[in-house]
Amino acid sequence: MSFQEHEKLHIEKNVKRELTTTESQILAAEWSEHCSYKSSKQHLKMLPTTGPNVIVEKGYDSGVLDVGDGYVVTVHIESHNHPSAVEPFGGAATGVGGVIRDILSAGTRPIALFDGLRFGNIETDSHARWLFKNAVAGIADYGNCLGIPTIGGEVEFDECYKNYALVDVAAVGFGKKSKLIKNHANIDDLVILIGGSTGRDGVGGSQFASDALEGEDRSAVQIPDPFIEKLIIEAILECRDQNCINAMKDLGGGGLSCAISETAESLGIGIELDVKNVHLRESDLAPEEIMISESQERMLVIASPDNLSKINSICDKFRIQCSVLGKVKEDKMMHVKNGNETIALLPADFVARGPLISREKSKPKYLSNLPVAPESQNNLSLTDVLLKLLSSPNIASKHWVYRQYDHEVGIRTVIKPGYDSSVLRLDNGKSLSVKIDGNPKHCYLNPRQGAIGCFEEACRNVVCTGATPIGMVDHLQFGNPEDPEIFWTFMESIEGITDFAKSLNIPCVGGKVSFYNETNDGPIKPTPLIGVLGLIDSSPLHPNPPSENDVILLIGETKDELGGSEYYEYIHNFVGGTAPSVDVSNSKKNMDSVLSLISENLVKTAHDCSKGGLAIAISELCIFGKVGCHVNLNKVSTLSTEKILFSESHSRYVLVIEKSKLDSVKNILSEKNCSFSELGIFTSDQIIFESDSNPVLELIVDKAENNYLNSLGKIIQNG
């Protein structure tokens, strides 16, 4: 722990005395990149955060969206990358735990989880397989035990994550608007710690996460206990129902230091507490360790003294511990005592608002030297290319993953994992469609357009279920921000996301920034992850399997954009070329057109066209319907066959249309001036793509299905 020069000056200027040991530790935790956002905070302000559905309240750790009829949905996203790279089971599990408590702290019940997982090459690297298997097991163990369904997410593999792991978890909550916690505090209110005991696990976790991963500091990794978390959820919700809680905050990064200073700062109050009151897991913890321990499953509650007996009896019922640490004061100070001795006394806003840093940025040199197209030609036939792509771990079915997650509990999961977007039914008869998307391969080649693409892809996915996007969360993951080239990629991403969010009027309701994601071979590729929430007024469009003679309609334009595609990277091992860009006006038009068709009940199934391009999107529909297809590629564009098949251009949807409805569909699309092409029909038992009246690719659906469904499981079986 050491402060940087400008931080030392900031301390000298404001404190005017030597810091105590505890104060130093508190500031080091709270001013870490992880907690203070010192490199990013000033730039995150550019994101649009208001909209018709957004409810803003001070001190919320999650975004709150009004979904009508007196109900709200809450959402938050976090990552647990460093811990998961060291101890994947515990790291991933505690990542789930943390984000759930953010949902809980608004007074809503967590109803769904989503994970974005990224690892190195699992086909060749047994360590990557070990990380992958154990991260999945950790998420399953935690989420299943809590009874919160894990209903979606994505898994991706790329050499840039070698010996590393990105574990992102998003959680969605649901509740009555009237029961939201309206964070407030009165003088002499009690400051109460509810839940698990405080131990040495996770001491210094935030600083650990704010540095490149060099050693394997296992003591900085927290230990998961989902059973305690489940009891806390039920106890807190019971306290909420009995109106016992004035304000609430989860203990996450920075532990008590962060929770106390940020609560005091956001409510404009002082908090005085005695570390001797904290219930401990081990008796010999030093006071400063108590203040920065990141032991899991703990909540900070501010309550009126009159409600203490109710809170105590609820905690007794669930057999969880509850300690009164101290009380609310008027002086806006964070005052930490050890018995009678004062060990830290600092203004809360001074602690909570760490000094920010202006980082340099410069365009990375590699971007000017990217090769244009691969030198080697296909050694494989297009049929073999398609077969190989279907078994690529990035494309193959993730059934092996999501069958380990209880995705049914809560009986809200109307559209299950494995389709474009999962959908939950809400108590007011509406449906919520949620998807998270990332694409580091695109983002590496074009950080701005890559980030916009992730955003658009998540929107397309929810649109395919008939949902209108109402909010988004972003998680921006990059290498060391002190490197101007990395910081440039961060700025490009956030500017792109901001532009797109403003154009589509989709507010950003939460997010997170994670820097210092570095491996032994260098920084990870820029990995922004976007989660989009869409609302449907009634039931969603269910993915219906296509059948014989249904028409295949492609919405949107296919462009010369093979850069960062699975075709270039997985088949040709080639990194370069032009990555896809989003044309905002077409994006809006296509989204709007697809939603109109769905609302008119003209679409049998809508499928997003993304990784693997058109060839994969249509093959997935054939596998789903156990039916072949006959597709004329000349209808798509005049580009070369490989570009038409595998380009990952955005704003495209493959629609399955019953023949009887085709004319109505075409009329609406023409009225809307939306670009579309009728590619062919589903028929027979073979996937056939033809060009200039000659078949260029022929594949039996059964064979495609076998590769698509079983590849991931087979790789895992290799140990």
Add this chain to the structure above:
Amino acid sequence: MKVGVIVFPGSNCDRDMHHVLTDVFDLNAEFFWHEKNLPENIDAVVLPGGFSYGDRLRAGVIAAHSPIISDVKKLAEKGIPVLGVCNGFQILVESGLLPGVLLKNESLNFMCEWTNLIVKNNKTPFTNKLELNQKIPIPIANGEGRYFVDDKTLEQLEKNNQIVFSYENKVNGSVSQIAGVCNSDGNVVGMMPHPERAAEKEINQIDHKPSSLIFESLVETVGMKK
């Protein structure tokens, strides 16, 4: 008339079960915390799924020693219908109300997927409206769902008609593909799959009617509604 839904620390299908009993089948259901007593005038008892006590030691074993279990035993002896689903089945087995044990799945993984059940006994309070050998599309979601009994007990179960449901396909390595059993009187039934997740059309796109019949059987048994 009243159905008691027992809640243990870590139960997590309790609210789902309550929703289906009340909102879908119009029964009068009430939660009972595991430290409370069950009133004597209760008409049926349901032990829902979840992870009671975090599955520590062995799934269901700690909950089987909860104070409320002695009341459940008394009611079961009186012939009151008792249903245990998933963790509820594990608890019934651990408390001795049902024979056998539930072991880790053959895959050693948690498994959440849809499967088909076959009705083997349609004389219980939870299956009397189903046909013998009727198929029920239904999801499972467990890590310890592999039913095991020794050969001698299996013979007895078969002889006494105590096998209530079996899986259509090999799912998890259960003996005789058993998915659910009952006690010798037939009033206590345990099953690993989740009927409460399959009894509504919105949630079950395949066919929600067979699972509905499990609840309708209960309605038939306890006679009247609210």
